[in-house]
Amino acid sequence: MGSRALWEGEACCTCSSYLKPLEFRPVPLPSGEEGEYVLALKQELRGAMRQLPYFIRPAIPKKDVERYSDKYQTSGPIDSAIDWNPDWRRLPRELKIRVRKLQKERTTILLPKRPPKTTEDKEETIQKLETLEKKEAEVTSEEDEEKEEEEEKEEEEEEEYDEEEHEEETDYIMSYFDNGEDFGGDSDDNMDEAIY
């Protein structure tokens, strides 16, 4: 018997040989306003669901050969830094993933809540010492606030610094690693310009 999908009206002689021809034609599917609307709705939902942050695409399989540019081209989100912020109070704690930046010699880890811990970074400690030097007599709470502010700024600076260093690791600019996919896509509108 096998299991047959519900086809309608397609000539069964073209089906592969293991399917027996149907003895009785299936009843036609519902049509009309309701049927059409529900169908269109279904297809729309399918498209919409793919755009949602909950739709996790499977990781792109490794290309044939390991390439030098793989180190410097990031495709897709780094370590689940996706655009989804659920209510963590309702979920088990172990699911809370920490967002990591590209680690080089740093051991900085960005925690979702920033505890006022000091990190072992040269830059930061130097700045902290400077701050402390300047503001020895100040109230503790103010100091803490400023420390946090500076931490924020520092982390921003770290980010920038990170990128620069990141860029300096290789001798090539980032556009060196483009693989030509985007080329030619921009020429659709400017048909008038002469192309040499």
Next chain:
Amino acid sequence: MYQVHKRGVVEYEAHCSRVLRMLRYPRYIYTTKALYGDTGELIIEELLLNGKMTMSAVVKKVADRLTETVEDGKTMDYAEVSNTFMQLADTRFVQRCPMVHTPENSDTGPPPPAPNLVINEKDMYLVPKLSLIGKGKRRRSSDEDAAGEPKAKRPKHPTDNKEPIPDDGIYWQANLDRFHQHFRDQAIVSAVANRMDQTSSEIVRAMLRMSEVTTSSDAPFTQPLSSNEIFRSLPVGYNISKQVLDQYLTLLADDPLEFVGKSGDSGGGMYVINFCKALASLATATLESVIQERFGSRCARIFRLVLQKKHLEQKQVEDFAMIPAKEAKDMLYKMLSENFISLQEIPKTPDHAPSRTFYLYTVNILSAARMLLHRCYKSVTNLIERRQFETKENKRLLEKSQRVEAIIASVQATGAEEAQLQEIEEMITAPERQQLETLKRNVNKLDASEIQVDETIFLLESYIESTMKRQ
């Protein structure tokens, strides 16, 4: 879905049946549209797509979406959306999600690895008192806001929104059981309309409506309703006299399908709707229909015969059905092989010798329904597989067609002449166009079939569930 194990490990579980409900999403949304209009439709859509949301988030999102669709200059007020939301909560189509439970005594130890979610029965439909004031925002026109209006900071990411959410922590979800109750009621009303007439179905509909909130969704029958009450609840347009109503009720109660039962004589006669029996009848009708469409009407006749007489011998089947022996045998064996009917052995002698044993054909609705349900699941799998296959086969062509459409759209936006547009359209050749047409037709057919099969799945599952509860 997770749970904290005794040893402190969090265990996760996949709810397959909930996953299968996704097939039904279009039906839920369409039903809400019919009952509560576009606003209701979008509320349910958002809740289904996001699983759970706070009321304020839903209202805002829906207002924005509705504003996109209305003409320029008009916006959708939050109040209107809130009203529809509250209606949905009142009629129980949306319900509150279980909340995080914080124990009374202060935490002495470390917090548990996973929160404990509980909800109180009476809180389930309680709408928080929010004063949501605002209007939907149109995405594109917010750049052209009038100078007088303070331009609200348009957050790019939700995390940028630092305003405190008034109903933080109170999440809502769509109440699928309520929808199922509605579908079941719809099926019953239309069955009565098909079997009897419009008036009877209206009477049944009135009875169901009266019982909506007094009867829980898995009750075997409604609360008894008196004929007087029913008379008062009939829709305004229906001018039938009390006697006529009573006649109809008697007819319904006497009908062998037993959808309606009489439970007493006070109040002009007490009547109930028997859900168990109704679902059983619907499931049986489904089985009959499948047999008729797959094996022909003669086979269906035999099936109904065996069902009616409960147990029949081969010879008796031939005689009662008035079908020649050879054909009858063939049909019986066909149905037997597909497990629509089964064979019961009744030995005459203790040694169970085949020549001295009665072999009786019988129909067991429950097991036949289970079997059919499995076939439905398999059908859906096949349909989805085929659809994905078709889409993959034509991936290149689909992508090309999408790109061409995008080009046309962008060229049109910057003002283009007919000749240019035509040139771009010709990028897709005629045979390619044909291929796309065929693909679209096939995919539509497969999708529509999925929806159709899901209707059968719903009926069968409802029947099996209600029967299992009784046992």
